[in-house]
Structures are given as structure tokens and as C-alpha cells.
Amino acid sequence: MNRLANAPAPDGRDASAESSAESSAESFTDALGLYISFPFCRSKCSYCNFASNVFPPRLLDGYLACLEREMELVAEAESVGGGSVDTLYWGGGTPSLLAPDLALRLAQAIRRIWTPAPEAEFTLEAAPGTLSTAHIAAWRAAGVNRVSLGMQSWQEAEIRSVGRLHRAEDVTRDLEALRRAGLENLNLDLIAGLPHQTEASWRDTLARTLDAAPPHISIYMLEVDEDSRLGRELLAGGARYHAHAVPDDDRTADFFELAVEQLAAAGWRQYEISNFARDGGESRHNLRYWARRPYLGFGLEAHSMLRRDGEERRWANPAELKEYMAALEAGRLARGEVEALSPQRQLEEALFLGLRRNAGIGWDELTAEFKAGAVEAKRAAITPMLAQGMLEESQGRLRLTPRGRMLSTSVLAELLE
Ligand code: SF4
Structure with a gap:
């Protein structure tokens, strides 16, 4: 999952000219951005601090029905139905697990309420190794024009150590399949500070990422907090979940700095703390958050923000799946308190x-x-x-x-x- 796409609340994460992509984001005006949370995953990564999980597949149909109901209720409650949408982001979780027919059903549900702008950016997060030709064809039919691959590393030992299920070769195959289908606007996610990461392995990961040449690269430093298994183990000083092999903070910072240098030298401009792009490949959806443009989030733990007449209101959905679904199944919005910002x-x-x-x-x-x-x-x-x-x-x-x-x-x- 991309740490930014789910409308980050401000809870804490070389000077260059403002890019043309950022300027175009400023011109988004009143069009909305939509974020759809799909919290189902194949395995729970040890570092993951999101509400996503290995939920039983039998919940999937009900969850999609809740998403559709929530979109209708929010459109009515906030009088935002019928408008234009210029960025759409399916994150999670692992939205690439959604069966092709269900992905199309969800896209149709969105189009019943909102109209995508002609140049709308539509991103889908995918786990390497979960893509089939049928999936990619359905995404294209649904309007997806940008895919973010959560690969994290090219090193098998690092990928395995955090519980991810793909192999490095899956990433190569997926990139080829996406490009063959005309999906060129791609992002690769990397993490600096994974267990067993060394300077040599990190240099290799960076080199292979640059060789793959996606227009966008996101690099995060491993987050250590109470919300993940690995984070809790590190805070407790334990060795489980490969905690003993996690580089210390200084080395992780060194790895990150090395990435900034190498990406800059290769033409990927750092335009945000964790994000790098070339050839106008900036994420317009994430730019929306930093420019405080309106967005609506649907699904588990999704955040929303609307601005009208100088008033800014925010709200968030619960992080418990049962709580989220119970509210929608009862015909109520699941969101917590709506906060009006002073x-x-x-x-x-x-x-x-x-x-x-x-x-x-x-x-x-x-x-x-x-x-x-x-x-x-x-x-x-x-x-x-x-x-x-x-x-x-x-x-x-x-x-x-x-x-x-x-x-x-x-x-x-x-x-x-
Ligand atoms: S795939 Fe992403 S959302 Fe799912 S458990 Fe791993 S990090 Fe979390």
C-alpha cells in the first residue's frame, strides 16, 4: 500500500522550481479526487501498520456492497453527486486481488455517481505476482491508466523476510505485461531499512529499479511503531520477524540519502519527501493532498476532506472492518466525527x-x-x-x-x- 494515497492526516512525515505537474495539480479546481480502500491482502506484511489484513474472501461481496452504499450516501449527504472526478485511486490493501468482473462492477458504481474528467488519472495498487491478462484487461476497461507495484525490494531475502509472497522475477514479468497492455504510467514502491538490507543489496535494488525505468518511484524508510508486528518487536528489542537484521536508523538514513543522490543523477526528481518522478510522472492524486484539494475516501480507514466557502471539513472511516460494514449494512455512514478546521x-x-x-x-x-x-x-x-x-x-x-x-x-x- 502506498503510504500517501490514503489521504494522509497531518500526523507527522534542493530547493527546486515548481514543476509543471504541480502547477497542473493546482488547476484541479473543484473536481474531486476519490480514494477507494480495498483492505484485502494475501498475507500480512510484518511492517504493515494499515488496517488491511487477510480477511476471509466470503466478506468480499458484502464489502463491495458497502462501498457502493457508502458512495451513494456520501454523495447525497454532501451534495457532491454528479460532479467531475479528476483523480481516482484504488489502494489498500491489495486491489489487484479484486476479480476482473468485480473491478468492473466497482468502476461502474463510481460512474453512476461521478463523471471522470477526460484526462483523469486512475491509479490502481497491485501486488507483484497477482496480475493476469484478464485482470489487466479489466482494469483498462475500467479506465485504469496508472499502476503502482508494491515490490519494496529486488532482493529475495528482503522480500521473504517481511512476509511478502512475490518473487523478484514477478516484478519483471508484471512490468512487461502492463507495458504490453499500454499501461506505461507506472510506479515502483521501495523500502529503505528492510531486514537483511545491506549497502550492496540496496545499491543493486536501486540499479535494477532505474533499469526498469518507471516514470515514478516511491521510497519510504521503514516505519517503526506500535502498529506493526515488526515495529513492536523492534521497540521491544526483540529478534522475531527478522528484527535482528534490520539496519539501524543511521544506516537506513544513509540508504535513503544514497537513493536521493542516485535517482537525481539518473533524472528522477525528488518532488516530495518520498516521491521521485521523471517525464511528468508525478502522482496527481498525491499532489492533490499536498495542495489541499478536495477528496473523498471510501472503505476501511479511508479519509475525506471537502472545502467550501473557506470552510474545511475532514472525517475518517473506522479501522475495524466489522464496524465499517455494520454501519453501512444498517444504511448509515460509518465515518467518525466530522471535524471543521479553524x-x-x-x-x-x-x-x-x-x-x-x-x-x-x-x-x-x-x-x-x-x-x-x-x-x-x-x-x-x-x-x-x-x-x-x-x-x-x-x-x-x-x-x-x-x-x-x-x-x-x-x-x-x-x-x-
Ligand atoms: S500488501 Fe500492503 S497493505 Fe497488504 S499487508 Fe502488505 S503492506 Fe500491508
């Missing part, structure tokens, strides 16, 4: 999300939207971070420095009061 909170989020992008955020953008006094107060509050070398300012734009980007979780968290 102007101060919106300003903090604009900074928090804008700084994720290498292009940063302009003070003029902030003063155009927020009261000058509030922006000035924020500017004064972040001055120490400029002095500490975490942030830099030039030509009226504020950006993370390369060091600030490496420590982005703590730096960005400080922006939220």
Missing part, C-alpha cells in the same frame, strides 16, 4: 502539507488565503527552524532543507500547535 488549523495544515513538496510553499499563497497577522505570527514561530538548518527560504518560498527532509516527521510535527 482558520489557524487550516494555516498549519497548509504549511505542513506544502512543505512536504520540494517546491515548498510561498508566503504569498498563504497571505492570499489567511489573515496576514496569523501568517506573520507563524513566520515568527518558525524562525528558529531556519536557524537550525531544517528550513530554508528563498524567493518568497519556504522549503525543507535536505536535512529537514530527513527529519521531516519531527520538523513538520512542530508546525502543528
Whole structure:
């Protein structure tokens, strides 16, 4: 699963000119982005801290019915039916497990309510080794034009150690099959800091990824928290789940820095903390989040945000499948409390999300939207971070420095009061 596509809440993760892709994202205006969560997986990866799981297949039909019901209810409750959609993202989980006929059913359900814009970006996350010709044909028929492969590494030992089921050769075969079908807009996900990763194995993974030449590459550093088996084991100092073979934080940071260097040298521009693209391959769906454009999320643990007349409202679905399905089966929305963000909170989020992008955020953008006094107060509050070398300012734009980007979780968290 892509850590960004599920509408990240601001809970904490070289200066370059703003890219044309980012500018085009700014012109998304009122069109919506949709995120559909498909939380079914073949195995539970040891590092996974999402609500996805190996749920019984018998729940699948009911889950799809809940998704369809939820889309109808949200469209009615928020008066957003009939509008245009310019980014659509099926994440999870493993949406590539969805049978071809069910993928088409879901796409039709979406089209009954919304109209995809002519150039809409439609991404589907796929686990290597789960793609068949019939799957790919169904995705094309459904409108999918971008596929993100959750490969994480080219090294068998690393892939196995975290419980993923594919083989490295599956990735090569899948890339060929996707390209044969005309799907060229591809992303490969990598993780720095996997168990058994060494500098040599990481260099090899980077080299083979560059050889595969996808327009987009995402690289995450292994997250260590209480929400995954491996994270809990590492925090407890244990050795299970190959925790003993996880590189320490400094080595993981070194691996990440090496990736940034190598990708830049090969022409993949880092446009966000974890995301790299060439040839206009930026993820327009993820750009939407950082630009605070409206999105609706459906399914387990999905997040939504709508902005109208200066008001910004957010909500999230539960992370428990039973709770999510029980609400929809009873004809109710499953979402938790709808939060209306104060102007101060919106300003903090604009900074928090804008700084994720290498292009940063302009003070003029902030003063155009927020009261000058509030922006000035924020500017004064972040001055120490400029002095500490975490942030830099030039030509009226504020950006993370390369060091600030490496420590982005703590730096960005400080922006939220
Ligand atoms: S495939 Fe993705 S969502 Fe599923 S368990 Fe692994 S990391 Fe989590």
C-alpha cells in the first residue's frame, strides 16, 4: 500500500522550481479526487501498520456492497453527486486481488455517481505476482491508466523476510505485461531499512529499479511503531520477524540519502519527501493532498476532506472492518466525527502539507488565503527552524532543507500547535 494515497492526516512525515505537474495539480479546481480502500491482502506484511489484513474472501461481496452504499450516501449527504472526478485511486490493501468482473462492477458504481474528467488519472495498487491478462484487461476497461507495484525490494531475502509472497522475477514479468497492455504510467514502491538490507543489496535494488525505468518511484524508510508486528518487536528489542537484521536508523538514513543522490543523477526528481518522478510522472492524486484539494475516501480507514466557502471539513472511516460494514449494512455512514478546521488549523495544515513538496510553499499563497497577522505570527514561530538548518527560504518560498527532509516527521510535527 502506498503510504500517501490514503489521504494522509497531518500526523507527522534542493530547493527546486515548481514543476509543471504541480502547477497542473493546482488547476484541479473543484473536481474531486476519490480514494477507494480495498483492505484485502494475501498475507500480512510484518511492517504493515494499515488496517488491511487477510480477511476471509466470503466478506468480499458484502464489502463491495458497502462501498457502493457508502458512495451513494456520501454523495447525497454532501451534495457532491454528479460532479467531475479528476483523480481516482484504488489502494489498500491489495486491489489487484479484486476479480476482473468485480473491478468492473466497482468502476461502474463510481460512474453512476461521478463523471471522470477526460484526462483523469486512475491509479490502481497491485501486488507483484497477482496480475493476469484478464485482470489487466479489466482494469483498462475500467479506465485504469496508472499502476503502482508494491515490490519494496529486488532482493529475495528482503522480500521473504517481511512476509511478502512475490518473487523478484514477478516484478519483471508484471512490468512487461502492463507495458504490453499500454499501461506505461507506472510506479515502483521501495523500502529503505528492510531486514537483511545491506549497502550492496540496496545499491543493486536501486540499479535494477532505474533499469526498469518507471516514470515514478516511491521510497519510504521503514516505519517503526506500535502498529506493526515488526515495529513492536523492534521497540521491544526483540529478534522475531527478522528484527535482528534490520539496519539501524543511521544506516537506513544513509540508504535513503544514497537513493536521493542516485535517482537525481539518473533524472528522477525528488518532488516530495518520498516521491521521485521523471517525464511528468508525478502522482496527481498525491499532489492533490499536498495542495489541499478536495477528496473523498471510501472503505476501511479511508479519509475525506471537502472545502467550501473557506470552510474545511475532514472525517475518517473506522479501522475495524466489522464496524465499517455494520454501519453501512444498517444504511448509515460509518465515518467518525466530522471535524471543521479553524482558520489557524487550516494555516498549519497548509504549511505542513506544502512543505512536504520540494517546491515548498510561498508566503504569498498563504497571505492570499489567511489573515496576514496569523501568517506573520507563524513566520515568527518558525524562525528558529531556519536557524537550525531544517528550513530554508528563498524567493518568497519556504522549503525543507535536505536535512529537514530527513527529519521531516519531527520538523513538520512542530508546525502543528
Ligand atoms: S500488501 Fe500492503 S497493505 Fe497488504 S499487508 Fe502488505 S503492506 Fe500491508
